[in-house]
Amino acid sequence: MLVAPVIPGLTDHEMPAILAAAAGAGAKFAGYVALRLPHAVAPLFEQWLDRHLPDRKDKVLNRIRSLRRGKLNDSRFGSRMRGEGPLADQISHLFEIARRKARLSEEGPDLSVASFRRPPKAQLELSLNPTVWSG
Numbered sequence: 001m002l003v004a005p006v007i008p009g010l011t012d013h014e015m016p017a018i019l020a021a022a023a024g025a026g027a028k029f030a031g032y033v034a035l036r037l038p039h040a041v042a043p044l045f046e047q048w049l050d051r052h053l054p055d056r057k058d059k060v061l062n063r064i065r066s067l068r069r070g071k072l073n074d075s076r077f078g079s080r081m082r083g084e085g086p087l088a089d090q091i092s093h094l095f096e097i098a099r100r101k102a103r104l105s106e107e108g109p110d111l112s113v114a115s116f117r118r119p120p121k122a123q124l125e126l127s128l129n130p131t132v133w134s135g
Contacts, residue, residue, distance in 0.1 A: 008063035
């Protein structure tokens with residue numbers, strides 16, 4: 001199960017309850033992804049905050065920036081899903097403690113492609129009868 005997106009200053013404190021509920025519902029493993037706001041998503045999220053949580057907007061956006069080297073998005077591999085810095089470490093520690101307390105594994109099940117079968121042809125063919133399309 002995946003806790004996503006974790007929004008610092010808004011939903012991060014809910015992780016322990018989410019993980020406990022997921023374990024109670026039968027989840028066996030868990031992970032998380034911290035919010036990032038690429039391209040056109042950033043202004044949409046800012047508008048949502050203006051409309052629904054104007055008193056918390058600056059706090060939430062500043063916390064996202066603290067994860068993303070001063071920006072609302074950081075697409076660098078290794079950083080984009082978790083963020084960097086003290087707040088990212090704090091969120092990670094909170095998640096790990098809650099995950100262990102809920103007795104959820106860090107790793108998901110082993111996946112297998114043994115049952116996968118390649119279609120007989122590389123691509124399906126589309127055959128159109130031109131007489132059907134003539135007027």
